[in-house]
Amino acid sequence: MSKKVFSRPRSLKEAVFHYCPGCGHSIAHRLVAEVIDELDIRSRVIGIPPAGCAVLAYNYFDVDMIEAQHGRGPATATGIKRARPDSIVFSYQGDGDLAAIGIAESLHAANRGENITVIFINNACYGMTGGQMAPTTMLQQRTTTTPSGRNNILDGYPVKVSEIFSRLPGVTYLERVTVNSPAGVNKTKKAIKKAFRCQIDGLGFSLIEILSPCPTNWKLSPVDSCKWIDDVMSKEFPLGVFKDNTGAGKKTGEAAP
Amino acid sequence: MNKVLMSGNNIIGEAAIRSGCRFYAGYPITPQNELTEYMAEHMREAPGGVFIQSESEIAAIHMIIGASATGARVMTSSSSPGISLKQEGISSMAACELPGVIVNIMRGGPGLGNIRPAQGDYFQATRGGGHGDYRTIVFGPATCQELADLTMSAYDLADKYRTPVMILADGMMGQMMEPVIFKKPKPRHYNENFILKGAGSGKSKFIRGLILDAIDMEEHNWKLERKYQVIKARETLHEEHRTEDAKLVIVAYGTAARIAKGAIKRLRDNGMQVGLFRPITLWPFPEAELRALSARVKKFLVFEMSTGQMLDDVRLALQGYADIEFHGRPGGVVPTPSELANVIARHYKETGK
Amino acid sequence: MMIKTIFSGFGGQGVLMMGYSFAHSAMNKGYQTTYLPSYGAEMRGGTANCTVAVADEEIASPVASEPDHLIAMNSPSLFNFQNKITSGGAIFLNSSIIESRPSRKDIKVYAIPCGDMAQELGNTRVANVIMMGAFLKETGIVSADIYLKSLETIMGSKKKSAAEINRKAFAAGFDFIKK
Ligand SMILES: Cc1ncc(C[n+]2csc(CCOP(=O)(O)OP(=O)(O)O)c2C)c(N)n1
Ligand code: SF4
Numbered sequence: 001m002s003k004k005v006f007s008r009p010r011s012l013k014e015a016v017f018h019y020c021p022g023c024g025h026s027i028a029h030r031l032v033a034e035v036i037d038e039l040d041i042r043s044r045v046i047g048i049p050p051a052g053c054a055v056l057a058y059n060y061f062d063v064d065m066i067e068a069q070h071g072r073g074p075a076t077a078t079g080i081k082r083a084r085p086d087s088i089v090f091s092y093q094g095d096g097d098l099a100a101i102g103i104a105e106s107l108h109a110a111n112r113g114e115n116i117t118v119i120f121i122n123n124a125c126y127g128m129t130g131g132q133m134a135p136t137t138m139l140q141q142r143t144t145t146t147p148s149g150r151n152n153i154l155d156g157y158p159v160k161v162s163e164i165f166s167r168l169p170g171v172t173y174l175e176r177v178t179v180n181s182p183a184g185v186n187k188t189k190k191a192i193k194k195a196f197r198c199q200i201d202g203l204g205f206s207l208i209e210i211l212s213p214c215p216t217n218w219k220l221s222p223v224d225s226c227k228w229i230d231d232v233m234s235k236e237f238p239l240g241v242f243k244d245n246t247g248a249g250k251k252t253g254e255a256a257p
Numbered sequence: 258m259n260k261v262l263m264s265g266n267n268i269i270g271e272a273a274i275r276s277g278c279r280f281y282a283g284y285p286i287t288p289q290n291e292l293t294e295y296m297a298e299h300m301r302e303a304p305g306g307v308f309i310q311s312e313s314e315i316a317a318i319h320m321i322i323g324a325s326a327t328g329a330r331v332m333t334s335s336s337s338p339g340i341s342l343k344q345e346g347i348s349s350m351a352a353c354e355l356p357g358v359i360v361n362i363m364r365g366g367p368g369l370g371n372i373r374p375a376q377g378d379y380f381q382a383t384r385g386g387g388h389g390d391y392r393t394i395v396f397g398p399a400t401c402q403e404l405a406d407l408t409m410s411a412y413d414l415a416d417k418y419r420t421p422v423m424i425l426a427d428g429m430m431g432q433m434m435e436p437v438i439f440k441k442p443k444p445r446h447y448n449e450n451f452i453l454k455g456a457g458s459g460k461s462k463f464i465r466g467l468i469l470d471a472i473d474m475e476e477h478n479w480k481l482e483r484k485y486q487v488i489k490a491r492e493t494l495h496e497e498h499r500t501e502d503a504k505l506v507i508v509a510y511g512t513a514a515r516i517a518k519g520a521i522k523r524l525r526d527n528g529m530q531v532g533l534f535r536p537i538t539l540w541p542f543p544e545a546e547l548r549a550l551s552a553r554v555k556k557f558l559v560f561e562m563s564t565g566q567m568l569d570d571v572r573l574a575l576q577g578y579a580d581i582e583f584h585g586r587p588g589g590v591v592p593t594p595s596e597l598a599n600v601i602a603r604h605y606k607e608t609g610k
Numbered sequence: 611m612m613i614k615t616i617f618s619g620f621g622g623q624g625v626l627m628m629g630y631s632f633a634h635s636a637m638n639k640g641y642q643t644t645y646l647p648s649y650g651a652e653m654r655g656g657t658a659n660c661t662v663a664v665a666d667e668e669i670a671s672p673v674a675s676e677p678d679h680l681i682a683m684n685s686p687s688l689f690n691f692q693n694k695i696t697s698g699g700a701i702f703l704n705s706s707i708i709e710s711r712p713s714r715k716d717i718k719v720y721a722i723p724c725g726d727m728a729q730e731l732g733n734t735r736v737a738n739v740i741m742m743g744a745f746l747k748e749t750g751i752v753s754a755d756i757y758l759k760s761l762e763t764i765m766g767s768k769k770k771s772a773a774e775i776n777r778k779a780f781a782a783g784f785d786f787i788k789k
Contacts, residue, residue, distance in 0.1 A: 051338075051369055067369065069338065071313065101284065101313035129285040130650075132293070133310055145285070145297040145310045154301070155310070262634050262645070287650040372650040433672050434630070434645035436637045519670025593675040 009033035011042050013062045022222025024212025025054050027179040028121060031189045032090070033061060035196055045088045046080050048073045050102075052094035053127040071102020074109035077116045088199055090117040096126045099135035099159045106165075110205050113170030113251060117195045118207040120161060123214040124233060131217030135159035138236055143217070158236055162209045166242035172204035174243040178211035178234060180226035198246050211237060260438055265404050266431040269360055269424065270295035272408035273332045274303055276442045278358070280324035280331040282309040282317040286339045287372040288428035289362035293334065314339035318346030318359070325355040326464055328452035330412055330445070334360035336428070337378050338369060340386075347421050348387030351481065352466035356415035356447070358408065359393075360424045362431035365589030373589025374428035374512055379566035382425045383540040390478050392485045394422040394492065395539040397510040401435035403537070409442045416447045418488055425539060427562065429512045429591060485541075494537035495546050499525065503532030504608050506550060507601065508571050509560040510536050512591065517560055519594025520601055529605050539567070544574040551578040556608050558582045558601060562591065611666050613751060614674035616691055618659035619683025619704070624738035627764075628681065629660035632742065635752040635760035636664040644672035657686060664751055679749065681741060682708060702745050704737065720748060720787070727782050736779035743783025754784060 008014065011033035017026045036042050042063055049057035051070035058065040068076040073091035081089045098106045098120050109116065125143055126132040132145040136158050140149040150158075162176045173195055177188040188210055195206035211233050213225035220228055263271065270292050273281070281296040293310065300308035307324070311317040314335050321331040335343060340361045350357055363378045365371040382395045394414055396407040404426065411422040453464065468474040498518060500506055509517040514535040524531045534550060534557075536543050551557075557579055559568045564587050571581055584600045586592045615632070619625040626647055633645040647660040661674045676696040682688040682703045692712045695701060700718040703711075706725025722744045728737040739761070746757055758780060762773055 055369070069369065096285070103312060126285050129287050129290050132285040132290065135312070144290070144294045147294075147298050154308075260637060262630070262637050262643075264645075428649075429646065429672065432647055432649050434633060435669075435672075436643065515670050515672075517670075518668065522670065591671070591673055593673065594670050595675070 009037045011036040011045070011062050013060055015059050017060060018056060019053065020214075020216040022213055022215040022225055023053070024123060024179050024210065024214070025121060027185060028119060028188070028210055028212060029054075029057065029060050031179075031185070031192055032092070032119060035189060035193045036063060039193065039196055039200065041088045041196065041200065044086055045090070046084075048076055048080075048089070048091040050091075050093045050097040051128070052097050052121075054092055054094065054121070055128065057092055071097050071100070072105055073097065073102065074114070074116070074118065075105040078109050078112070078114050081114060081116050085115075088117075088196065090119055090196070092119045093121065094127065095120070095122045095124070095134040095136040095161075099161050103135075107168070110165050110207065111168045111170045113172070113204040115199055115202055115204050116206075117199050118205075119192065120207055120209045121212045122161070122209055122237065123212045123217075124158075125214055125217045127214050127217055136161070136237070138232060160237065162207070162237070162242045165207060170205055171207065171243055172245045173198045173206040174209075175241045176209040176211070176237060176239050178229050178239060180211070180213060180229040194246070201246070202250050203246050204251055209237070211239075260436045262434050262436050263401070264291055264432060264434045265401050265426065266291035266362065267295045268401050268404045268437055269334070269408050270299065272405040272439060273330075273358065273412070274299060274306070275439055276330060276409050276412040277445055278330045278332050278412065279303060279305050280307045280321060280329040281333065282311045282320040283334050284311050284314045284317055284339060286314075286336045288364060288374075288431050289334050289336045289360065291431070292360065292362070296332075314342035315345065318343040318350075321357050322346055322350055322353070322355055325350070325357045326353075326453045328447065328449075328454070331357045332360065333357070334362065336362045336364045336372075337366045337375075340378060340381065344381075344387035347393060348385070348389050348391060349466050350421040351385070351387075351391035351393065352389065352477075353464045354419040354451075354481075355421070355464070356412075356419050357421050358411045358415055358424065359421055361426070363425065363427040365587070371589045372428060374430070374562065374591055375587060375589050376427060376511060376513060376562040377564075377566070377587060378425065379539065379561070379563060382423050383542070383570070391481060392488075392540055394418070394420060394488060394541070395425050396422070397425050397537060397539045398430065399511050399514045399535065401430075401433065401437045404430065405437050405439055407537070409440065412445075413443055414488075414492060416445060418484055419451065420484070420488075425511070427512050428589075489541040492538060493541045493543040493546065495543035496533075496535040496537060497550070498533040498535065500532035500534065500550060500554070502530050503554055504530045505556045505558060505601065505605050506532045506534050506554045507558050507560055508534045508536070508547070508567070510539060510567065513560050513562050516592060516594050516597055520598040523594060523598045524601055524605070527602075529602065531601055531605060536567070542570045542574065544570070547571065547574040548576070548578065551575050554579060556580045556582070556604065558584060558604055560584045560597060563587045612663065612669070613665070613679070613749075614661060614663045614677045615679040615681065616659060616661050616674060616677045616694075617681045617683075618657070618687030618691060621658045623683045624735065625658050625681070625683055626660050628738045628742055629662045631757070631761050631764055632752075633662045633664070634764060635757040636662070638760055639752045639756050641666060642669050644669050646672040657684075659687065659691075679745070681745060683738070683741070684708065685710065688712065700748070702741060702748075704741065706737070720744060722783065722786060724783065727786070728779065731775065731779055731782065733775055733779075736775055739776050739779040740783035740786075743780040743785075744787050745783075747784045747787040747789070754780065
């Protein structure tokens with residue numbers, strides 16, 4: 001397994017990532033690509049990059065992709081999967097994309113139990129637009145739209161996507177992981193693999209929340225960013241499996257005949 | 258009065274706050290983030306000032322609708338894709354006759370497009386944009402000073418006609434800094450009767466857009482239309498630059514008009530009699546003023562950072578009384594004055610003399 | 611008169627600050643001025659630039675297709691912009707970290723070791739102010755007094771020591787150019 005790390009996955013193009021040094025997107029991209037290779041599903045994969053720093057993901061993933069408008073990835077994914085059930089569909093989303101503008105689309109895709117996989121990058125800010133508050137921004141965290149720190153009374157609380165989504169009966173597999181250490185990266189890969197396998201087996205909606213460093217907007221070095229995830233972020237967003245119904249088999253319809 | 262050097266986005270924010278805007282909701286999008294960030298920093302300093310980073314542009318516009326109904330001066334801002342999302346709410350504001358200022362710092366489109374300055378949202382802005390029979394007053398500022406002045410005017414007109422007003426600028430206007438002087442805003446006149454504050458012990462009132470009876474709805478449509486006709490008759494603004502002796506006149510707004518001025522200067526230096534007609538209100542379009550010019554000028558060149566949208570309004574205004582040419586650079590390209598000068602010179606030579 | 615200047619370098623070298631303070635001082639001198647920063651995705655990867663136009667007439671476009679001056683604080687900036695400079699224009703480059711020199715013969719090149727000079731002053735962050743000293747001495751667009759006053763206004767009166775080091779830095783750059 002460790003050999004793989006040094007070769008480019010088939011599902012990644014030969015392009016240099018434009019992400020900032022120490023950015024979690026690069027790692028997440030690579031892991032998703034490796035999983036696609038290992039599960040041998042590249043031929044059927046259709047991915048959906050978001051509006052966000054990962055907007056150019058189609059330059060990196062060597063799989064079919066269609067870009068969605070900001071937040072609408074899970075709706076687009078629903079359309080693809082329903083129209084073409086053989087495909088393996090993943091929506092790649094940031095925290096603004098998933099938990100702010102696209103919370104309705106994301107929540108309802110999950111609630112319908114769409115047989116898709118969501119890769120959710122939680123970096124506690126809006127990376128692309130220059131570091132504004134995200135729904136997942138920590139209390140007291142300074143961003144360009146919370147210049148004196150996020151204030152719970154005025155700006156609300158960090159949105160805990162895994163906690164909330166795991167309560168929806170439509171959700172089959174949901175895990176929160178992080179890519180701030182080699183061990184975390186291994187775990188993340190396992191989680192992503194399990195999520196895709198859940199979809200391949202037709203078991204329903206899977207979501208992997210990845211706590212991911214954004215050194216640029218956190219104004220920390222890459223190393224300190226990884227530390228901040230351990231010290232601060234994972235306290236608010238504890239890691240772990242929030243839901244695993246993959247053992248229950250395929251869901252059956254309950255509508256009246 | 259003090260001159261200050263500020264970016265267009267910040268100027269809009271400052272002018273709004275000085276005009277008494279006390280409620281801002283917005284969602285980050287480039288190239289207007291500095292406006293949202295300015296409001297985040299300064300709105301809460303103003304007494305009663307509310308800043309909300311909303312979960313989407315749809316939420317933002319509906320938040321300002323609520324605040325406007327309670328009598329607050331309100332603003333939301335975005336850039337092209339986000340303005341598309343706001344259309345539902347803008348249509349509601351027109352229907353419910355709620356004042357408010359909406360800022361569009363345009364970028365390249367359609368779709369996600371890019372974040373470069375462009376003028377592709379002219380149709381959307383001037384035709385209403387959302388569903389139903391309505392119009393939005395639209396300002397097309399071309400300097401940072403105008404951003405300040407027109408933001409203040411936008412609040413006056415929004416209140417006066419109880420209607421949404423849009424500031425339509427582009428990424429370059431939003432990002433650019435120029436010296437600006439903030440004038441004293443006019444005092445606000447807004448009829449208390451239109452404000453919801455709870456019935457207290459008096460009669461209750463409601464604000465609505467839903468009118469199920471067709472005859473009633475028709476009457477409401479005509480009432481709005483009469484208002485739009487008054488706005489058309491009274492509120493058009495435009496600038497003419499060196500048109501006195503012009504044989505060819507460029508029609509351009511916003512950033513495109515700035516570039517046109519640069520081109521005109523070069524051409525004038527070479528003895529070509531070229532002028533500029535710059536609409537400042539894009540709706541209402543200064544139709545009569547442009548038509549009046551066609552008594553003297555027989556050739557117009559419309560220049561836009563789009564594939565040709567205002568062009569339609571120029572055609573409607575000139576009604577065939579003059580020749581109309583078009584030059585467009587869509588997609589976020591900002592052409593240079595010298596490029597434009599070459600294009601104009603070509604057309605100028607065709608004017609004969 | 612219409613002078614357009616591009617300031618370019620790594621994020622963190624204070625190039626936007628150079629442009630802004632220059633535009634501010636031009637305003638205070640009574641000129642028309644525009645300042646246009648690079649923005650958005652351009653900033654990923656860590657480079658920044660801005661364009662300042664200064665004129666005694668209305669400025670049409672704040673964009674410089676043929677800038678009169680380039681201030682290059684790092685090599686990529688030099689490569690990006692050197693061929694856009696108008697013939698007869700000038701490049702001011704940070705020779706502490708830029709090794710190559712423009713091959714064009716129709717422009718003036720000023721190599722200012724502003725990085726090393728800043729180190730000598732004991733504060734690597736004032737390399738940009740040193741460069742401004744050299745730039746303004748050579749071009750004379752605004753006087754040292756006006757510029758330093760603008761710089762102080764922008765920085766606020768918070769830090770007396772910062773104002774002091776900025777003055778020293780500016781003077782070092784100013785004196786580096788012999789006229
Ligand atoms: C309708 C609409 N509004 C706003 C934007 C601007 N926009 C692009 S990405 C983004 C947020 C990015 O943050 P996040 O989803 O957390 O992803 P990250 O960049 O941090 O990976 C925003 C607001 C847009 N593209 N479309
Ligand atoms: S801004 Fe943050 S999320 Fe975006 S590429 Fe840079 S580090 Fe990654």
